[in-house]
Amino acid sequence: MKVISLNCNHCGAPLEVPKKARFVTCGFCESKLAIEHSGNTYSTAVIEELQETTQQLARDVARIKSSSDIERLDAQWERKREQHMITGKHGAKSLPSKGGAIAAAVFMGGFGLFWTVFAFSITRGASSVGAPGAVNIFPLFGLLFVGFAIFAAVSQFSKAEAYERDLKRYQSERRRLVNDMQESD
Ligand SMILES: [Zn+2]
Known part of the structure; x- marks a missing residue:
């Protein structure tokens, strides 16, 4: 030997x-x-x-993996965020917000109500002087507008909710990955 x-x-x-x-x-x-x-x-x-x-190596590998996981998650979120964007009147993109939905509803609904009341008072005056019955239709446009305002608000509100849900999921997932990375230091 x-x-x-x-x-x-x-x-x-x-x-x-x-x-x-x-x-x-x-x-x-x-x-x-x-x-x-x-x-x-x-x-x-x-x-x-x-x-x-060996343990240090394993920790290094884990850290590299978490940091590339974070990068991938961020890139994924960037795409998802894009999908949540709503296009405004002038083609500008923005993220849906609950506050924005409510503000738009109040503004458009208020305008519709104002129109209804205003048109109603005019048509009443008009029919009392013998104008054709067709003018009675004008107040209805205001109601239509109110209906549209409610529909748009509900739609934007639910989009805002979906966006917030996805945002929270992304944030908690990211927090978890960051923790993983710090634990492996
Ligand atoms: Zn020895």
């Missing part, structure tokens, strides 16, 4: 080990050592240190 001479990597004591051995326990300091050889040179490494290196 061939024997090689080594030094303990921990205490420096000389060790003799069988050439084929892969591990040895130092007889002086009792360190558990791994025998490494490259080419013709042999050396020892304390196993706990090796484990630490």
Whole structure:
């Protein structure tokens, strides 16, 4: 059996080990050592240190993975956010908001109500002087407008809700990935 001479990597004591051995326990300091050889040179490494290196590597890999997961999530969200955009009157894109839905409803609904009341008072005046009955239709346009305002508001409100739901999901997922990354530091 061939024997090689080594030094303990921990205490420096000389060790003799069988050439084929892969591990040895130092007889002086009792360190558990791994025998490494490259080419013709042999050396020892304390196993706990090796484990630490391996764990560090695993942590590095985990960190790289989480950071690329975050990048992918961000890119995904960028696309999704785009899909949530609503196109305004002048072609400008914006994100739906509950406040915006309510403001638009109040504004348009208010206008519709005003129209209805205003047109009603005019047509009443008109029919009392014998104008054709067709003018009675004018107040109805106002009601139609109110109906449209409510419909538009409900539609934008539910879009805003869907957007907020997706936004929350994205934020919590991102927070989880950031935590994962910090834990692996
Ligand atoms: Zn030793």
